[in-house]
Amino acid sequence: xAVLIVLGLATGLAGAIGVRQRIDLINGATARNGELTVAAQxxxxxxxxxxxxxxxxxxxxxxxxxxxxxxxxxxxxDAAAALSIVSGGRAGGEEGxxxxxxxxxxxxxxxxxxxxxxxxxxxxxxxxxxxxxxASGLMRSxxxxxxxxxxxxxxxxxxxxxDSAGAFPWFAIFLGLxxxxxxxxxxxxxxxxxxxxxxxxxxxxxGAAAVLVIWLAVSAVLAAGRLxxxxxxxxxxxxRLAGARIAALQARADEAHTLVARGNGAAFEKDYVxxxxxxxQLLVLxxxxxxxxxxxxxxxxxxxxxxxxxxxxxxxxxxxxxxxxVTAAIGTEPTSTASIAGKLDAQLAEAIxxxxxxxxxxxxxxxxALTAADIGxxxxxxxxxxxxxxxxQRRLAEYR
Amino acid sequence: MKGAIGAALVAAMFLAGCTTAEALPEGRADGGAxxxxxxxxxxxxxxxxxxxxxxxxxxxxxxxxxxxxxxGRMPAGSTMAQIVKRGRLVVGVDQNNYRFGYRDPKTGNLVxxxxxxxxxxxxxxxxxxxxxxFRTVTTAEREKAIQENTVDIVIRxxxxxxxxxxxxxxxxxYFSAGQAILVAKGSAIKGLKDLTGQKVCAATGSTSIRNIAxxxxxxxxxxxxxxxxxxxxxxxxxxxxxxxxxxxxAGFAAQDPSTVVLPERFxxxxxGMAMKKESTDLVRFVNGVLEGLRADxxxxxxxxxxxxxxxxxxxxxxxxxxx
Numbered sequence: 049x050a051v052l053i054v055l056g057l058a059t060g061l062a063g064a065i066g067v068r069q070r071i072d073l074i075n076g077a078t079a080r081n082g083e084l085t086v087a088a089q090x091x092x093x094x095x096x097x098x099x100x101x102x103x104x105x106x107x108x109x110x111x112x113x114x115x116x117x118x119x120x121x122x123x124x125x126d127a128a129a130a131l132s133i134v135s136g137g138r139a140g141g142e143e144g145x146x147x148x149x150x151x152x153x154x155x156x157x158x159x160x161x162x163x164x165x166x167x168x169x170x171x172x173x174x175x176x177x178x179x180x181x182x183a184s185g186l187m188r189s190x191x192x193x194x195x196x197x198x199x200x201x202x203x204x205x206x207x208x209x210x211d212s213a214g215a216f217p218w219f220a221i222f223l224g225l226x227x228x229x230x231x232x233x234x235x236x237x238x239x240x241x242x243x244x245x246x247x248x249x250x251x252x253x254x255g256a257a258a259v260l261v262i263w264l265a266v267s268a269v270l271a272a273g274r275l276x277x278x279x280x281x282x283x284x285x286x287x288r289l290a291g292a293r294i295a296a297l298q299a300r301a302d303e304a305h306t307l308v309a310r311g312n313g314a315a316f317e318k319d320y321v322x323x324x325x326x327x328x329q330l331l332v333l334x335x336x337x338x339x340x341x342x343x344x345x346x347x348x349x350x351x352x353x354x355x356x357x358x359x360x361x362x363x364x365x366x367x368x369x370x371x372x373x374v375t376a377a378i379g380t381e382p383t384s385t386a387s388i389a390g391k392l393d394a395q396l397a398e399a400i401x402x403x404x405x406x407x408x409x410x411x412x413x414x415x416x417a418l419t420a421a422d423i424g425x426x427x428x429x430x431x432x433x434x435x436x437x438x439x440x441q442r443r444l445a446e447y448r
Numbered sequence: 449m450k451g452a453i454g455a456a457l458v459a460a461m462f463l464a465g466c467t468t469a470e471a472l473p474e475g476r477a478d479g480g481a482x483x484x485x486x487x488x489x490x491x492x493x494x495x496x497x498x499x500x501x502x503x504x505x506x507x508x509x510x511x512x513x514x515x516x517x518x519x520g521r522m523p524a525g526s527t528m529a530q531i532v533k534r535g536r537l538v539v540g541v542d543q544n545n546y547r548f549g550y551r552d553p554k555t556g557n558l559v560x561x562x563x564x565x566x567x568x569x570x571x572x573x574x575x576x577x578x579x580x581x582f583r584t585v586t587t588a589e590r591e592k593a594i595q596e597n598t599v600d601i602v603i604r605x606x607x608x609x610x611x612x613x614x615x616x617x618x619x620x621x622y623f624s625a626g627q628a629i630l631v632a633k634g635s636a637i638k639g640l641k642d643l644t645g646q647k648v649c650a651a652t653g654s655t656s657i658r659n660i661a662x663x664x665x666x667x668x669x670x671x672x673x674x675x676x677x678x679x680x681x682x683x684x685x686x687x688x689x690x691x692x693x694x695x696x697x698a699g700f701a702a703q704d705p706s707t708v709v710l711p712e713r714f715x716x717x718x719x720g721m722a723m724k725k726e727s728t729d730l731v732r733f734v735n736g737v738l739e740g741l742r743a744d745x746x747x748x749x750x751x752x753x754x755x756x757x758x759x760x761x762x763x764x765x766x767x768x769x770x771x
């Protein structure tokens with residue numbers, strides 16, 4: 049009897065605690081890491097856009113257009129806000145901590161260099177350009193790589209949290225099956241000894257154990273399915289879309305820096321040529337829903353348009369029409385690469401938001417699949433113990 | 449049985465309470481200004497010259513062959529005729545050398561003494577001063593740009609010396625510079641002798657960086673991709689001094705009034721326009737153009753327009769020829 053009760057107790061505890069932990073992992077780690085991943089992406093995007101915008105503002109000449117200044121300032125504010133989220137979330141382990149410290153230390157240095165460049169530009173002397181190159185070098189060689197490693201560390205944690213949350217509760221199910229086996233052995237033993245076929249208490253205990261095991265198994269499978277969906281239709285698409293967006297921003301910065309270098313920017317142009325195909329590759333989204341596919345197609349069409357416009361722009365610059373090349377790059381008309389890159393970015397932003405919502409929805413329904421399972425498993429375990437105790441108690445009483 | 453239940457409860461409590469307070473991150477980060485892109489500390493000093501100083505007259509170029517052909521009517525088959533056919537002259541310039549060749553941040557246009565000289569050559573070839581395309585080249589890439597035909601001419605504070613004459617051809621001298629030292633006002637460095645143990649900056653691939661290694665062997669040379677990067681590093685206390693041509697340094701001091709050019713001038717740096725060694729017709733043509741600019745007062749006018757801050761207007765450097 050003691051063995052039965054301990055088994056029942058252990059099954060109930062392992063089942064209920066396991067369910068509780070998985071609910072916590074889903075609501076806490078998975079949902080939280082999902083948000084932290086979004087924040088890490090936001091950080092990268094904001095930094096990269098600040099770099100591209102600062103270069104474009106420089107190309108604009110004179111006092112930069114107010115819209116560009118505002119965009120740069122919004123980028124810096126957004127980067128700082130996103131950094132505070134990631135930093136507060138302590139995401140990404142040691143690698144994440146190191147990246148956060150690096151970005152927090154260097155972001156003010158970067159903005160200081162950009163402001164110095166701006167002041168000199170307003171005075172009409174060329175050293176402003178040298179400061180801008182130094183700022184951009186810091187961004188591209190240090191800040192962006194740190195933001196990249198932060199993003200990778202954080203999204204790895206998301207995958208780990210999801211794997212733990214979606215793990216099948218083998219231990220609890222094993223205990224449950226052992227309990228059922230033990231109950232059956234005891235009942236067969238009693239049947240042989242007492243010639244009574246049924247023992248209501250033990251039968252109820254067996255039933256409770258069976259329901260417990262089935263509930264645990266089914267809820268776990270359902271939750272794991274929703275978590276898989278949260279990845280396949282949510283975060284995996286977000287990761288690819290964010291990758292495309294980041295590549296596009298890098299290409300945009302390359303394009304501007306090629307013009308800033310003015311004939312001496314072959315390295316930037318080479319980078320553009322390498323980065324742009326990545327945008328198209330990342331827009332091939334297996335398993336994405338129809339809405340996402342539509343966004344991806346629209347974004348891809350903009351990317352193709354951009355490649356064409358870029359070719360024309362480079363031909364202008366190579367052909368000695370530098371001023372026209374600059375206008376083609378930073379002008380406000382819809383044919384400028386600034387406008388096309390802006391539309392591409394907007395499509396990707398909407399697609400990311402759409403998939404972010406899918407992610408949240410699937411994670412919520414994964415948690416939903418486990419709702420009440422902890423209490424249910426606990427009650428069933430209590431029923432199991434009670435049934436076993438009563439059933440055996442009665443037999444013992446008959447022998448006395 | 450009680451013992452077993454107790455053990456199970458302890459196990460449950462252990463499982464439920466496994467979260468402990470997380471240790472805080474180290475929070476360590478390096479401070480200080482970043483190094484400009486491609487700056488090298490310590491600098492790599494180029495090894496031996498192909499032709500040592502004194503093995504030639506670096507100022508001597510090729511004599512113009514008679515009167516200049518009329519603009520737009522270049523002799524058939526000449527380098528100039530090819531340029532006319534292309535429709536524009538491609539000139540390698542600087543966009544960071546204040547007053548010589550720099551990007552005016554207010555307009556985004558390249559302006560300066562050397563830029564105006566390029567316009568004059570385009571005028572002589574095309575009769576249209578605007579048929580010129582500027583490509584910026586870094587100090588270290590000037591010879592490569594000529595050899596790889598990326599540009600027709602380099603007009604970019606390039607010192608004529610015997611070593612470079614081995615690989616490119618120079619026009620006659622269009623400006624006489626000399627190497628000097630720029631420091632922050634109030635610096636303890638008063639001349640070459642004080643550079644011992646100090647970080648001194650010049651552009652990668654320049655004659656200046658070789659001269660520092662030769663004239664101040666106890667200094668610690670640092671190089672920037674562009675000489676202007678050296679001023680950035682001086683402002684950020686990454687170097688103690690900048691040593692390059694006095695003309696460039698005067699531009700630095702004009703941009704940052706907290707710096708000063710020391711009076712000591714310890715080398716001669718004649719500036720010439722560099723062209724492909726084989727394009728002797730172009731070299732003679734450019735020298736013809738320069739003769740005209742010296743004679744008709746254009747050189748003096750351009751000097752006064754851009755460089756009057758360097759001091760009273762000198763005579764244009766006299767042309768010297770090797771043939």
